[in-house]
Amino acid sequence: MESTKIFSEVPNIQYQEQTPEILVEEFRKVITSRRSVRVFDATPIPEAVMTDCLELALLSPNSSNLQPWEFYWTHSPEKKAKLIECCLSQPAARTAAELIVCVARTGTWKQNSRLMIERFKAQGSEVPKPAYDYYRKLVPLVYGQGPLGAWGPVKKAVVILRGLFTPTPREPASGADMRVWATKTTALAAETLMLALRAHGFDSCALEGFDSVRVKKLLELPSDAYTVMVIAAGKRAPNGVYGPRIRFESSLFIKKI
Amino acid sequence: MESTKIFSEVPNIQYQEQTPEILVEEFRKVITSRRSVRVFDATPIPEAVMTDCLELALLSPNSSNLQPWEFYWTHSPEKKAKLIECCLSQPAARTAAELIVCVARTGTWKQNSRLMIERFKAQGSEVPKPAYDYYRKLVPLVYGQGPLGAWGPVKKAVVILRGLFTPTPREPASGADMRVWATKTTALAAETLMLALRAHGFDSCALEGFDSVRVKKLLELPSDAYTVMVIAAGKRAPNGVYGPRIRFESSLFIKKI
Numbered sequence: 001m002e003s004t005k006i007f008s009e010v011p012n013i014q015y016q017e018q019t020p021e022i023l024v025e026e027f028r029k030v031i032t033s034r035r036s037v038r039v040f041d042a043t044p045i046p047e048a049v050m051t052d053c054l055e056l057a058l059l060s061p062n063s064s065n066l067q068p069w070e071f072y073w074t075h076s077p078e079k080k081a082k083l084i085e086c087c088l089s090q091p092a093a094r095t096a097a098e099l100i101v102c103v104a105r106t107g108t109w110k111q112n113s114r115l116m117i118e119r120f121k122a123q124g125s126e127v128p129k130p131a132y133d134y135y136r137k138l139v140p141l142v143y144g145q146g147p148l149g150a151w152g153p154v155k156k157a158v159v160i161l162r163g164l165f166t167p168t169p170r171e172p173a174s175g176a177d178m179r180v181w182a183t184k185t186t187a188l189a190a191e192t193l194m195l196a197l198r199a200h201g202f203d204s205c206a207l208e209g210f211d212s213v214r215v216k217k218l219l220e221l222p223s224d225a226y227t228v229m230v231i232a233a234g235k236r237a238p239n240g241v242y243g244p245r246i247r248f249e250s251s252l253f254i255k256k257i
Numbered sequence: 258m259e260s261t262k263i264f265s266e267v268p269n270i271q272y273q274e275q276t277p278e279i280l281v282e283e284f285r286k287v288i289t290s291r292r293s294v295r296v297f298d299a300t301p302i303p304e305a306v307m308t309d310c311l312e313l314a315l316l317s318p319n320s321s322n323l324q325p326w327e328f329y330w331t332h333s334p335e336k337k338a339k340l341i342e343c344c345l346s347q348p349a350a351r352t353a354a355e356l357i358v359c360v361a362r363t364g365t366w367k368q369n370s371r372l373m374i375e376r377f378k379a380q381g382s383e384v385p386k387p388a389y390d391y392y393r394k395l396v397p398l399v400y401g402q403g404p405l406g407a408w409g410p411v412k413k414a415v416v417i418l419r420g421l422f423t424p425t426p427r428e429p430a431s432g433a434d435m436r437v438w439a440t441k442t443t444a445l446a447a448e449t450l451m452l453a454l455r456a457h458g459f460d461s462c463a464l465e466g467f468d469s470v471r472v473k474k475l476l477e478l479p480s481d482a483y484t485v486m487v488i489a490a491g492k493r494a495p496n497g498v499y500g501p502r503i504r505f506e507s508s509l510f511i512k513k514i
Contacts, residue, residue, distance in 0.1 A: 008345065008346055008347060008348070009348075010295070010296055010348050010496065011499060013496065013499055013500065015496075015498060015499065015500050015501070016495055016496070016498070017290075017292060017493075017498045017501075019290045019455075019458070019460075019493070020286045020290055022283055022286045022287055022290070022455070022456050022458065023280065023283045024456045024457050024458075026279055026280045026283035026284065027283065027284060027287055027452070027453065027456035028313065028456075029277045029279050030279055030284055031313045031316050031317075031449060031453070032316060033274075033276045033277055033279070034316070034318070035274060036318055038267070039267055051511075054507075054511050055507060055511075056285065056288045058504055058507060058510055058511070059288050059289060059291070059502070059504065060288075060448060061291070061293055061448075061451065061461075061462075061463045063465055064465075065503060067504070067505060067509075067510065069510055070510050070511075070512060071510060071511050071512065072512045072514050073511060073512065073513050073514065074514055075513045075514060076514060079514050085424055086424050087424075088265065088424055088426070089265055090265060091265070091266075091267050112505065115505050116503065119503050123500070123501075126500070127500070131499075163468060163470060163471075167342055167343050167344075167345055167467070167468040167471055168468050169345070169465070169466050169467060169468060169469075170468065170469045170470055171465075171469060176433045176436075179433075179437060180436060180437055180440050180483075181465075183437050183440060183441050183444075184440050184441070184444045184485060184486070185444075187440075187441045187442075187444035187445050187448070188444050188445075188447065188448040188463075189448075190445065191317060191318075191444070191445040191446075191448035191449060192288060192448060192452070194318065195284070195449070195452070196284065196288070198276075198279070199279050199281045199284035199285075200281050201276070201278075201279065201281075203276075204318075205318075206318045206445075208320055208321075208426070208428075208438075209426050210424070210426060211420060211424040211425050211426060211427065212426075212427050212428060213420060213427055214420075214424055219514060226437075228441060229441070236274075236276070238273050239267065239270065239272075239273070241272065241273070241274045242268060242270055242272065242388075243270065243272050243380070243383070243384070244272070244274075244380075245316070246322060246373065246376050247315055247316065247324070248324060248369065248372050250311070250312060250315060252324075253315055253324065253326055253327050253328060254308075254311050254312075254315070254327075254328050254330060255327060255328065255329045255330065256330050256332045257329050257330065257331055257332060257333060257336050257476060
């Protein structure tokens with residue numbers, strides 16, 4: 001399969017990017033001091049800080065750079081009040097300075113694939129042909145599920161057959177797979193967003209206990225949009241963390257093989 | 258519904274956790290210098306660094322603290338070679354010092370729910386009753402899908418009916434929802450892992466182009482396990498980053514409402 005060459009060959013590019021020295025202990029503080037904060041005090045998050053955190057989130061790794069994420073930042077007090085209700089009026093939502101709905105889109109890859117090709121063109125001759133081929137040929141093949149998902153089962157059959165003989169990526173082969181795909185990337189950015197808030201001295205709580213149907217209606221989301229989580233953000237109140245962090249034995253989760 | 262009180266009331270707990278001062282610019286360096294690195298040099302990642310990164314990942318926020326994640330860290334050269342094949346022998350996999358398979362589990366919540374209750378008991382009288390109720394009553398109701406998923410459609414019907422009148426969480430109401438649920442949390446930790454590697458001076462590439470069927474077989478994963486991504490890690494080679502980072506207009510993704 002010609003397309004696998006796109007993966008297996010290292011292109012001949014004269015690009016280099018240096019890395020800075022980083023104080024790892026500062027990063028460690030971000031991770032260890034991040035807790036799910038369930039009560040916030042009245043401190044507002046400056047608009048510039050919130051914008052910075054969201055912009056940092058957009059630098060997260062994402063699938064094929066197709067950026068299938070969206071972040072709905074409630075500014076209207078009416079919408080915020082309704083969103084709090086959708087979140088069952090949990091204290092984290094009720095007391096949050098800001099509420100951000102993280103949304104995964106399964107349909108924006110087409111547009112974003114075209115944007116990638118435009119950017120390549122703008123970069124000029126430095127972009128090798130396999131990069132163009134990736135977005136022109138492979139992306140539609142991999143992410144397209146056809147009208148009403150009809151292409152999915154065909155792809156699945158081909159993939160299963162091919163997979164008998166040689167390693168073959170299996171997903172996404174259905175609408176359900178696409179939802180997993182877009183959710184995964186959106187969660188990567190959601191984590192960056194929460195860490196960025198902590199680095200800026202603010203806190204967050206990732207909420208999954210919300211009414212996704214009502215949230216979709218409130219945000220007027222299209223049918224290919226999935227609400228991944230609502231991030232409540234603000235400054236922790238003294239009683240904002242409910243107890244010491246609980247994690248089970250690492251050996252349950254880190255498996256050396 | 259009694260169970261919603263668990264969400265809506267702030268418990269009376271005398272617990273407080275201070276936050277440290279953090280140099281936000283150090284965090285910014287982690288985010289901005291993280292790139293998907295596709296060629297690594299021969300530098301090994303010290304075992305202690307890799308362990309630290311994985312342990313930091315386990316501090317990520319996760320759904321109801323049910324920690325449905327697993328990280329398979331390839332030590333055996335034979336398994337690593339096979340895993341590289343499963344990843345289509347992409348340069349990032351081929352040249353990686355370490356390969357970590359991030360796995361989402363939809364079935365470990367039962368065991369972990371019991372572990373939560375045990376931990377509460379060990380903490381003694383400070384843990385309020387709603388916390389016990391949450392894991393004893395609400396968690397089985399929310400995450401249990403019944404034998405062969407039979408409970409799912411019933412729950413869905415109840416939830417739709419209830420949702421006509423009052424905000425009601427809708428998911429997870431199926432095996433597919435559980436897969437999304439576990440994947441989401443695992444992705445949060447995967448992002449922390451990649452950022453921790455960067456903070457330690459190492460690099461990563463999140464791979465989705467792999468044969469999930471072969472990987473599951475290789476890792477001897479049970480049926481409730483989903484391979485979320487393979488993280489290739491190491492030190493970037495001079496030609497490891499294929500070009501300048503491309504992100505589209507923020508306004509496509511950050512929506513003020």
